[in-house]
Amino acid sequence: MQRPSAVNESPLSVAEREKLEAQYSEIATLAGGLAHEIKNPLSTMSMNLELLTEDLETLDVPSRHRMLKKVESVQRECKHLQEILDAFLQFARVGKLALTTANLNSLVSDFIDFFRPQANEACIEISPHFDADLPAVQIDPALFRQVLMNLALNVVQAMPDGGLIELQTSHRDGTVYLDIIDNGKGIDEKVKSRMFDAFFSTKAGGSGLGLPTVKKIVDAHHGTIECDSEPGRGTRFTISFPVC
Known part of the structure; x- marks a missing residue:
């Protein structure tokens, strides 16, 4: 397996690069803010699902097991959404370097x-x-x-x-x-x-x-x-x- 050859591209001017970086910074800030706004209610939902699970476990009704399964399914989806948001925030924050x-x-x-x-x-x-x-x-x-x-x-x-x-x-x-x-x-x-x-x-x-x-x-x-x-x-x- 040989090292892939680099693709030749026209270099950006300083002004063009600064303009692109400014545009990216604005978009990243907006996207990061939106992700945070979604994370807050998602965290509250996850916490309430945990409390609901605790309440269901104390019940002695025939449908308890079925209800717990449904709550666990929603909890898994909330965890998946949390992982996606964490990955997105990590993606959006890339830009400023501590060189x-x-x-x-x-x-x-x-x-x-x-x-x-x-x-x-x-x-x-x-x-x-x-x-x-x-x-x-x-x-x-x-x-x-x-x-x-x-x-x-x-x-x-x-x-x-x-x-x-x-x-x-x-x-x-x-x-x-x-x-x-x-x-x-x-x-x-x-x-x-x-x-x-x-x-x-x-x-x-x-x-x-x-x-x-x-x-x-x-x-x-x-x-x-x-x-x-x-x-x-x-x-x-x-x-x-x-x-x-």
């Missing part, structure tokens, strides 16, 4: 230490390959950790019977690269063409915001993310960041 000069090797290594217990539980081996002379980049460590987590969770879901994740860093021509490679089930062209679209998901109950959030974070760093995958042959995500 620091960092070495990608260190950030990736720290993440591997954090994620390894979960990988072990899923019977997934992690194999890092770091470029010893990797230049530093300007990056928001917390948001980059979010990128790694979202991609790693995708990999775990793609390998339900276990497998291998390789994380490789490299650099050339003023750009630092991180390749995340798995030997999972792969992705077909139809899904690959839409994987970064907001709310698109192939998973039952998925929010469809994990990979779009990853792309937004990478874009905010003026980086790129590409995917190379074939069904049955695994997947390679390549992320690039400009050198400081």
